[in-house]
Amino acid sequence: xxxxxxxxxxxxxxxxxxxxxxxxxxxxxxxxxxxxxxxxxxxxxxxxxxxxxxxxxxxxxxxxxxxxxxxxxxxxxxxxxxxxxxxxxxxxxxxxxxxxxxxxxxxx
Amino acid sequence: xxxxxxxxxxxxxxxxxxxxxxxxxxxxxxxxxxxxxxxxxxxxxxxxxxxxxxxxxxxxxxxxxxxxxxxxxxxxxxxxxxxxxxxxxxxxxxxxxxxxxxxxxxxxxxxxxxxxxxxxxxxxxxxxxxxxxxxxxxxxxxxxxxxxxxxxxxxxxxxxxxxxxxxxxxxxxxxxxxxxxxxxxxxxxxxxxxxxxxxxxxxxxxxxxxxxxxxxxxxxxxxxxxxxxxxxxxxxxxxxxxxxxxxxxxxxxxxxxxxxxxxxxxxxxxxxxxxxxxxxxxxxxxxxxxxxxxxxxxxxxxxxxxxxxxxxxxxxxxxxxxxxxxxxxxxxxxxxxxxxxxxxxxxxxxxxxxxxxxxxxxxxxxxxxxxxxxxxxxxxxxxxxxxxxxxxxxxxxxxxxxxxxxxxxxxxxxxxxxxxxxxxxxxxxxxxxxxxxxxxxxxxxxxxxxxxxxxxxxxxxxxxxxxxxxxxxxxxxxxxxxxxxxxxxxxxxxxxxxxxxxxxxxxxxxxxxxxxxxxxxxxxxxxxxxxxxxxxxxxxxxxxxxxxxxxxxxxxxxxxxxxxxxxxxxxxxxxxxxxxxxxxxxxxxxxxxxxxxxxxxxxxxxxxxxxxxxxxxxxxxxxxxxxxxxxxxxxxxxxxxxxxxxxxxxxxxxxxxxxxxxxxxxxxxxxxxxxxxxxxxxxxxxxxxxxxxxxxxxxxxxxxxxxxxxxxxxxxxxxxxxxxxxxxxxxxxxxxxxxxxxxxxxxxxxxxxxxxxxxxxxxxxxxxxxxxxxxxxxxxxxxxxxxxxxxxxxxxxxxxxxxxxxxxxxxxxxxxxxxxxxxxxxxxxxxxxxxxxxxxxxxxxxxxxxxxxxxxxxxxxxxxxx
Numbered sequence: 024x025x026x027x028x029x030x031x032x033x034x035x036x037x038x039x040x041x042x043x044x045x046x047x048x049x050x051x052x053x054x055x056x057x058x059x060x061x062x063x064x065x066x067x068x069x070x071x072x073x074x075x076x077x078x079x080x081x082x083x084x085x086x087x088x089x090x091x092x093x094x095x096x097x098x099x100x101x102x103x104x105x106x107x108x109x110x111x112x113x114x115x116x117x118x119x120x121x122x123x124x125x126x127x128x129x130x131x
Numbered sequence: 132x133x134x135x136x137x138x139x140x141x142x143x144x145x146x147x148x149x150x151x152x153x154x155x156x157x158x159x160x161x162x163x164x165x166x167x168x169x170x171x172x173x174x175x176x177x178x179x180x181x182x183x184x185x186x187x188x189x190x191x192x193x194x195x196x197x198x199x200x201x202x203x204x205x206x207x208x209x210x211x212x213x214x215x216x217x218x219x220x221x222x223x224x225x226x227x228x229x230x231x232x233x234x235x236x237x238x239x240x241x242x243x244x245x246x247x248x249x250x251x252x253x254x255x256x257x258x259x260x261x262x263x264x265x266x267x268x269x270x271x272x273x274x275x276x277x278x279x280x281x282x283x284x285x286x287x288x289x290x291x292x293x294x295x296x297x298x299x300x301x302x303x304x305x306x307x308x309x310x311x312x313x314x315x316x317x318x319x320x321x322x323x324x325x326x327x328x329x330x331x332x333x334x335x336x337x338x339x340x341x342x343x344x345x346x347x348x349x350x351x352x353x354x355x356x357x358x359x360x361x362x363x364x365x366x367x368x369x370x371x372x373x374x375x376x377x378x379x380x381x382x383x384x385x386x387x388x389x390x391x392x393x394x395x396x397x398x399x400x401x402x403x404x405x406x407x408x409x410x411x412x413x414x415x416x417x418x419x420x421x422x423x424x425x426x427x428x429x430x431x432x433x434x435x436x437x438x439x440x441x442x443x444x445x446x447x448x449x450x451x452x453x454x455x456x457x458x459x460x461x462x463x464x465x466x467x468x469x470x471x472x473x474x475x476x477x478x479x480x481x482x483x484x485x486x487x488x489x490x491x492x493x494x495x496x497x498x499x500x501x502x503x504x505x506x507x508x509x510x511x512x513x514x515x516x517x518x519x520x521x522x523x524x525x526x527x528x529x530x531x532x533x534x535x536x537x538x539x540x541x542x543x544x545x546x547x548x549x550x551x552x553x554x555x556x557x558x559x560x561x562x563x564x565x566x567x568x569x570x571x572x573x574x575x576x577x578x579x580x581x582x583x584x585x586x587x588x589x590x591x592x593x594x595x596x597x598x599x600x601x602x603x604x605x606x607x608x609x610x611x612x613x614x615x616x617x618x619x620x621x622x623x624x625x626x627x628x629x630x631x632x633x634x635x636x637x638x639x640x641x642x643x644x645x646x647x648x649x650x651x652x653x654x655x656x657x658x659x660x661x662x663x664x665x666x667x668x669x670x671x672x673x674x675x676x677x678x679x680x681x682x683x684x685x686x687x688x689x690x691x692x693x694x695x696x697x698x699x700x701x702x703x704x705x706x707x708x709x710x711x712x713x714x715x716x717x718x719x720x721x722x723x724x725x726x727x728x729x730x731x732x733x734x735x736x737x738x739x740x741x742x743x744x745x746x747x748x749x750x751x752x753x754x755x756x757x758x759x760x761x762x763x764x765x766x767x768x769x770x771x772x773x774x775x776x777x778x779x780x781x782x783x784x785x786x787x788x789x790x791x792x793x794x795x796x797x798x799x800x801x802x803x804x805x806x807x808x809x810x811x812x813x814x815x816x817x818x819x820x821x822x823x824x825x826x827x828x829x830x831x832x833x834x835x836x837x838x839x840x841x842x843x844x845x846x847x848x849x850x851x852x853x854x855x856x857x858x859x860x861x862x863x864x865x866x867x868x869x870x871x872x873x874x875x876x877x878x879x880x881x882x883x884x885x886x887x888x889x890x891x892x893x894x895x896x897x898x899x900x901x902x903x904x905x906x907x908x909x910x911x912x913x914x915x916x917x918x919x920x921x922x923x924x925x926x927x928x929x930x931x932x933x934x935x936x937x938x939x940x941x942x943x944x945x946x947x948x949x950x951x952x953x954x955x956x957x958x959x960x961x962x963x964x965x966x967x968x969x970x971x972x973x974x975x976x977x978x979x980x981x982x983x984x985x986x987x988x989x990x991x992x993x994x995x996x997x
Contacts, residue, residue, distance in 0.1 A: 029948060029949050029952075030948045030949055034942070034948050035948070036678065036683075036943075038681060038683075038684035039683060039684055039943075041945075041947075041948040042946060042947050042948065043947055043948045043949050043952075044947045044949055044950075044952040044953035044954075045952075049947070049953075052948070055654075058652065070698070072698070072699060072700040073700060074696075074700040077688070077691065077692065077696075077747075078688075079656075079657045079660060079661075079684075079685075079686075079687065079688070079691070080654055080684065081654060081655065081656035081657050081660075082617075082647075082648050082652040082653070082654035082655065082656060083616075083656060084616070084648070085648040085649050085650050085652065086188055087652065087654065090656070090657040092688040092691075092696055092700075093688075093696065093698065093700075095657055097657075099187060099188065099189075101188070101189045102186060102187055102188065102189050102299070104186065104187040104299055106187075108464045109183065109187055109295065109299065109461075109464060110295065110298070110333050110463050110464030110465075111464070112298070112299050112301070114301045
């Protein structure tokens with residue numbers, strides 16, 4: 024497992040998601056400004072389509088989530104677990120910034 | 132020293148121990164007794180039934196049932212991290228691990244149970260864990276972080292819960308069960324089989340009829356588990372969840388009577404063999420039975436509290452007479468329920484439903500006469516649970532054929548009798564909830580706190596919500612006006628606030644008028660954000676993807692990328708073809724662009740051309756080419772005007788009486804870009820033959836020899852409705868004036884995602900009222916409505932043109948923020964059919980996935996329907 028440098032912090036607009044390619048996997052990164060950076064698998068487990076970065080960021084009962092663009096399931100940004108169906112999980116990735124660079128922990 | 136009150140000591144602060152304390156407080160015993168509670172764990176009582184929630188939220192907070200502060204407020208002394216090691220029943224003293232003594236008048240043991248770990252060699256190796264406490268979960272989480280494969284030993288209810296947790300942690304999960312099927316205690320073989328296949332579909336491997344013989348060093352993983360049939364399985368972590376055993380150690384060493392196979396023996400008042408010592412919950416043995424569910428434990432807590440109360444107050448003690456072990460839950464996302472004798476019994480009659488297509492299995496066990504329900508098992512759909520449980524508990528005779536019970540569906544769930552138990556954890560009846568609603572508790576949270584319903588396992592929450600809604604409706608209370616959890620306002624109220632206060636950003640809206648979450652987050656959700664975006668656009672008509680104002684963060688799926696998303700994540704593109712009129716040169720240009728990018732092309736029902744299969748990063752290039760060829764955006768992605776369909780009209784048609792095409796183009800150019808509560812479709816027919824099908828549109832116009840007839844609030848699609856004739860023989864100017872007013876009034880007053888047809892029907896007074904507003908200016912707002920429409924028309928922009936003028940912004944359309952690292956897109960996911968390209972995705976259609984609200988799913992397909 025190693026930290027992969029994906030982009031500069033300034034490449035991440037606040038309040039929306041972007042996808043990054045991390046060691047063979049598409050990862051959805053969400054920059055919530057003062058509320059932190061989050062990373063989960065970009066593939067929507069309900070459909071197998073790689074697009075969660077394009078979802079709308081929501082707050083559901085105190086949990087930060089992204090709503091899948093296709094059928095609107097909500098995935099928690101912290102754990103990747105779907106609110107509507109806990110058997111669906113977009114697994115979370117560790118993410119951090121160092122000297123203005125955004126680093127994601129690859130899972131290989 | 133203070134005046135000494137008699138001492139009531141409670142050992143154990145789990146769910147049942149805590150419930151006992153709640154009973155003590157509601158009976159006022161905390162005023163009479165000096166109450167001490169001893170808990171071994173570092174935190175007060177939490178919800179063990181929904182333990183896997185810890186992994187969903189990553190925090191123990193949502194599980195907490197109480198707090199140290201609650202106990203303080205009740206005047207109860209809570210000793211956490213404290214283990215009681217001995218009871219001297221002669222001197223009525225208990226002793227903790229540190230040797231401190233406490234005298235009791237009354238003692239309640241609520242020590243619960245501990246997970247059974249089968250006696251297998253190697254069961255104490257590293258990363259061999261159990262699933263019971265939050266600390267256990269933390270250990271599982273830590274082990275999962277360095278595990279690829281995990282095994283849960285035990286295919287019962289708890290085992291499958293543990294498997295769910297393991298799967299959520301991203302570990303390849305196996306379940307090993309000794310019996311030949313899953314959940315052997317509750318399910319018959321067929322139900323177990325179906326559950327097994329469903330769970331395997333979710334990627335969890337199930338191994339039944341396997342007894343583990345040893346756990347040794349593995350070759351490819353940390354452990355190797357060997358089985359009685361000589362097979363083996365390699366795994367990095369193991370969680371034992373093979374049942375529970377009563378935690379009776381304290382009673383055992385204190386010479387209180389214990390059952391042969393464990394459990395503290397109790398009588399009908401929950402009294403043990405020692406005077407003034409009670410046992411409740413999973414540690415207690417009543418008539419040789421242990422009750423491993425929370426509801427019976429709660430019943431025992433109530434009985435013990437009432438018995439203690441009867442000794443000091445003038446009240447009557449309740450008795451424990453056994454408990455129903457029916458249960459309903461979701462295991463790994465699969466609905467499972469078992470009622471009564473769910474595995475059948477001798478001479479039972481039964482009816483059975485097995486639907487392999489949808490994965491639903493239901494079996495009802497009846498008595499010999501076939502008229503009384505004795506048990507039931509439900510897999511894949513447990514929406515009938517409340518109704519069946521009610522029938523089972525009441526033992527009412529089944530009227531009609533029993534098989535109808537399997538087919539009746541869930542719609543009658545809230546039609547329970549007032550005496551029916553809705554929440555079996557807390558024994559709350561439908562009548563209790565109805566009374567609480569009538570007494571003013573209208574919200575779920577209020578009902579939970581005043582009746583306790585849905586605050587145990589939570590399984591009854593949907594039924595409770597239905598009962599609340601039904602009761603409020605019956606009472607004529609205006610409920611649920613808010614568009615979502617973040618606002619108590621409906622769309623009309625929000626529109627009004629934004630207009631009057633000049634609000635045009637979401638942060639201001641939610642901080643001033645909304646409800647940020649308890650932890651101070653103000654993100655809103657996929658309901659309120661797009662609604663707010665639409666309102667801002669209707670009022671100010673600014674660029675919808677504006678970053679500075681934060682509008683880009685509010686847009687729903689299609690608006691967010693100015694395209695219509697398709698099932699494979701690509702987009703379709705629909706340029707505006709006003710009135711359906713297009714020059715050959717433009718047609719050729721569009722064809723060339725579609726050919727260059729290999730886009731699937733189809734003519735829509737709205738007389739336009741839809742081009743499918745553009746990737747996110749191709750959108751800007753394709754649009755640049757379309758704009759260079761003279762096209763502009765068609766707003767097919769927006770809740771806004773789509774098309775104005777037209778027939779050929781008087782220019783060519785020998786029957787036409789007016790120039791329908793020319794007028795359609797003018798109308799489309801006036802109203803294009805107007806953001807509205809839902810999409811808008813118009814049509815103009817050149818004569819009464821109505822070839823443009825204008826009466827099925829939101830705004831329909833039919834030519835007469837004296838002018839135009841205006842129809843409003845028609846609809847095609849899912850809920851067809853003929854438009855109502857609004858006014859006849861109008862001049863072109865009058866027509867524009869009326870349409871301006873109708874549309875702006877719709878934008879101002881409609882609910883979110885409400886089409887004009889349902890909007891007009893919802894107006895008090897309907898068509899006549901709308902006429903009075905628009906034609907007679909009954910509200911005196913027409914000048915304002917027209918002025919606002921003029922503002923929208925004057926500020927029109929092609930959103931794609933604006934986007935392409937901001938090169939920095941186009942980074943938004945990159946598939947990846949680090950595109951150089953990413954592979955080229957994979958062409959093999961497409962197939963060619965009828966000489967065009969189609970996505971090759973399996974099972975990604977709406978048919979296989981539950982859709983919340985079909986009207987919210989805007990694809991270009993519904994343009995085809997029009």
